[in-house]
Amino acid sequence: MDSSIPGRAGEALYRVMVRIRAFENAAETASQGGVSAFGQQAAGAAKVRGPLHLSTGQEAVPAGVCAHLRTSDYLTSTHRGHGHTLAKGADLTRMMCELFGKATGFNGGKGGSMHIADFSVGMLGANGVVAAGLPIAVGAAHAQKLLKKGDDITVCFFGDGAINRGPFLEALNWARVYELPVLFVCEDNRWSATTASGPMTAGDGASARAASMDIAATQVDGNDVFAVHETAARLVGEVRVGGGPRLLHALTYRVKGHVSVDLAAYRDPAELAAALETDPIARARGHLLSTGIAAATLDAIENAARDEVDTALAVADAAPWPDASAAFTDVQTIGAGQWH
Amino acid sequence: MALKKELSYSEAAVLAVQREMEADARVVVLGEDVGRGGIFGQYKGLQQTFGAERVIDTPISEAAIMGAGVGMALAGLRPVVEMRVVDFALCGMDELVNQAAKNRFMFGGQGRVPLVARMPGGIWDASAAQHSQSLEAWFAHLPGVVVVSPSTPQDNYGLLRAALQCGDPVVYIEHKTLWGLRGDVDEDIAVPLGQAARVREGNALTLVSWSRQMQVCAAACEALAAEGIAVDLIDLRTLWPWDRETVLSSCARTGRLLVVHEAVQAAGFGAEIAASAAEATGCRVARLGAPRIPVGYAPMLEAQSRIGTQAVVAAAKKLID
Ligand SMILES: Cc1ncc(C[n+]2csc(CCOP(=O)(O)OP(=O)(O)O)c2C)c(N)n1
Numbered sequence: 224m225d226s227s228i229p230g231r232a233g234e235a236l237y238r239v240m241v242r243i244r245a246f247e248n249a250a251e252t253a254s255q256g257g258v259s260a261f262g263q264q265a266a267g268a269a270k271v272r273g274p275l276h277l278s279t280g281q282e283a284v285p286a287g288v289c290a291h292l293r294t295s296d297y298l299t300s301t302h303r304g305h306g307h308t309l310a311k312g313a314d315l316t317r318m319m320c321e322l323f324g325k326a327t328g329f330n331g332g333k334g335g336s337m338h339i340a341d342f343s344v345g346m347l348g349a350n351g352v353v354a355a356g357l358p359i360a361v362g363a364a365h366a367q368k369l370l371k372k373g374d375d376i377t378v379c380f381f382g383d384g385a386i387n388r389g390p391f392l393e394a395l396n397w398a399r400v401y402e403l404p405v406l407f408v409c410e411d412n413r414w415s416a417t418t419a420s421g422p423m424t425a426g427d428g429a430s431a432r433a434a435s436m437d438i439a440a441t442q443v444d445g446n447d448v449f450a451v452h453e454t455a456a457r458l459v460g461e462v463r464v465g466g467g468p469r470l471l472h473a474l475t476y477r478v479k480g481h482v483s484v485d486l487a488a489y490r491d492p493a494e495l496a497a498a499l500e501t502d503p504i505a506r507a508r509g510h511l512l513s514t515g516i517a518a519a520t521l522d523a524i525e526n527a528a529r530d531e532v533d534t535a536l537a538v539a540d541a542a543p544w545p546d547a548s549a550a551f552t553d554v555q556t557i558g559a560g561q562w563h
Numbered sequence: 564m565a566l567k568k569e570l571s572y573s574e575a576a577v578l579a580v581q582r583e584m585e586a587d588a589r590v591v592v593l594g595e596d597v598g599r600g601g602i603f604g605q606y607k608g609l610q611q612t613f614g615a616e617r618v619i620d621t622p623i624s625e626a627a628i629m630g631a632g633v634g635m636a637l638a639g640l641r642p643v644v645e646m647r648v649v650d651f652a653l654c655g656m657d658e659l660v661n662q663a664a665k666n667r668f669m670f671g672g673q674g675r676v677p678l679v680a681r682m683p684g685g686i687w688d689a690s691a692a693q694h695s696q697s698l699e700a701w702f703a704h705l706p707g708v709v710v711v712s713p714s715t716p717q718d719n720y721g722l723l724r725a726a727l728q729c730g731d732p733v734v735y736i737e738h739k740t741l742w743g744l745r746g747d748v749d750e751d752i753a754v755p756l757g758q759a760a761r762v763r764e765g766n767a768l769t770l771v772s773w774s775r776q777m778q779v780c781a782a783a784c785e786a787l788a789a790e791g792i793a794v795d796l797i798d799l800r801t802l803w804p805w806d807r808e809t810v811l812s813s814c815a816r817t818g819r820l821l822v823v824h825e826a827v828q829a830a831g832f833g834a835e836i837a838a839s840a841a842e843a844t845g846c847r848v849a850r851l852g853a854p855r856i857p858v859g860y861a862p863m864l865e866a867q868s869r870i871g872t873q874a875v876v877a878a879a880k881k882l883i884d
Binding site for chain 2: 340394554
């Protein structure tokens with residue numbers, strides 16, 4: 224049920240989702256032919272190369288959660304991290320530059336999509352290793368507690384597949400043992416690469432596992448941005464006042480394949496069709512219209528996002544490549560250099 | 564005021580951590596049993612002094628200990644991460660290899676991970692295959708980390724302090740059978756990372772080793788000296804970056820290099836040094852390490868993995884002939 228939310232805040236959530244969608248649609252187009260996987264060969268001409276994991280259809284989760292975060296809060300992310308990064312306040316153009324591998328990207332072209340990060344807004348990095356962000360998040364939260372950083376918190380996004388790796392268990396236990404200010408957010412999109420997560424997971428999944436460690440878990444319709452927003456408001460508030468860790472289990476759906484070239488032929492088309500009917504952006508639009516916001520206002524938000532992304536594509540295209548010597552910098556201070 | 568006292572290898576380590584914790588409030592210790600001083604006494608008394616918030620007892624969660632260390636470092640702390648033994652560090656391998664070591668580069672210099680991962684290594688008497696490994700070559704193979712392996716109390720004090728002041732991840736391998744070794748520790752002596760120590764001078768042969776094997780090599784040098792063979796003995800101390808200048812200039816002078824390590828010889832770090840020396844100086848090279856077998860339990864099995872004085876002497880003589 225779409226709950227009510229003041230118009231301005233509703234528009235802001237809508238803008239975040241629409242920007243994520245526009246960014247990823249453009250990145251997807253720019254990635255075609257850029258990766259060999261899932262039976263396809265790389266053609267080599269793509270502007271965005273390597274694996275590109277899209278979060279199409281999942282935008283409501285980062286939008287609803289990150290709306291409650293400040294720059295000084297930390298965020299750790301997954302391989303599917305563009306949405307998280309944008310929602311946390313990172314610059315869209317610099318993210319596109321990084322996807323293009325350019326020197327002006329967040330990571331100077333050293334990371335690409337899978338390692339997107341913007342430390343300047345507290346976004347401590349996407350991660351190429353499933354579940355690896357969880358222990359890092361509890362460490363960041365532990366530091367926040369020890370350094371007495373006011374009521375700052377750490378939010379940790381992870382997928383439903385990650386809960387079957389040991390670091391998930393270790394991190395949740397850790398967070399509870401030390402009563403850390405961390406919000407775990409499971410983006411349950413029902414798939415882990417080409418395998419459905421359900422049959423691979425014993426028991427009732429993320430919420431049940433959190434509950435077994437005495438961490439309060441809340442399930443939410445992850446395609447309803449207002450519901451996510453409202454639930455996250457409560458959980459973030461509880462974490463901020465020292466209530467210890469919480470887990471938000473957001474039920475959503477992975478609309479695209481695992482990576483941009485994956486056509487997801489292994490999936491029942493009916494499942495996708497059903498999921499598309501609950502598209503979070505269309506739903507939010509319908510709800511906002513019903514509260515009296517003009518269609519033109521929402522159209523303007525969409526057009527602005529598309530323009531912004533077009534500009535970002537042009538900027539990224541024109542941006543310089545990193546100098547080859549950058550391959551030898553930021554390795555380490557002592558013992559760096561060009562020794563083979 | 565210069566403070567010189569006789570300490571054990573583990574007491575020297577405690578003192579080093581204590582001095583760094585006094586100097587820098589960001590330094591914290593985390594690991595299993597560290598509150599009681601660590602299983603080798605290498606954190607003895609620190610929790611009493613600095614409290615449970617800075618010397619943090621953790622669950623048996625090596626991945627989380629290492630991973631939380633990474634997160635703490637990113638968020639402004641300087642953690643000492645205790646892995647108990649190098650063998651268990653493998654349970655936190657992703658967190659070390661893919662996270663700690665890669666963070667700075669992968670994120671384009673946005674992040675720094677100033678953590679020291681302590682993982683006691685080497686043969687621990689009668690401790691068999693999972694508590695006696697020497698895996699330093701794995702870590703030396705890993706761009707992004709510094710690798711340290713001290714052989715004396717003085718070096719353990721100095722190198723641990725240097726490791727804690729280094730802004731990058733350091734893999735710090737103390738030897739499980741050196742904890743009780745006693746020696747003078749001068750608090751005013753700094754031991755920089757990446758600098759080897761020439762322990763003996765000679766012209767017949769360059770002998771390079773590190774960690775506990777230094778004691779075996781020192782004994783071998785005595786035996787060789789008795790036969791008139793003067794050895795240039797070098798304690799590498801830091802494996803990455805290793806002190807090429809000291810080693811290669813010695814090799815150029817003696818024309819012969821023997822590298823001795825406790826680790827399995829195949830694909831060991833000795834191969835790296837030997838190849839580098841041969842490339843750079845054209846000297847004759849040889850390496851001596853353990854056979855490629857897991858360390859056995861029974862004394863006669865364990866002995867097969869040990870490099871003794873006689874073996875070092877024989878290898879040295881063969882190289883000189
Ligand atoms: C430790 C590890 N194992 C396997 C992979 C390969 N892999 C990348 S993403 C993925 C699926 C992850 O599923 P989930 O956690 O549910 O996240 P989603 O992709 O659905 O967002 C897999 C298996 C990996 N990156 N890391």
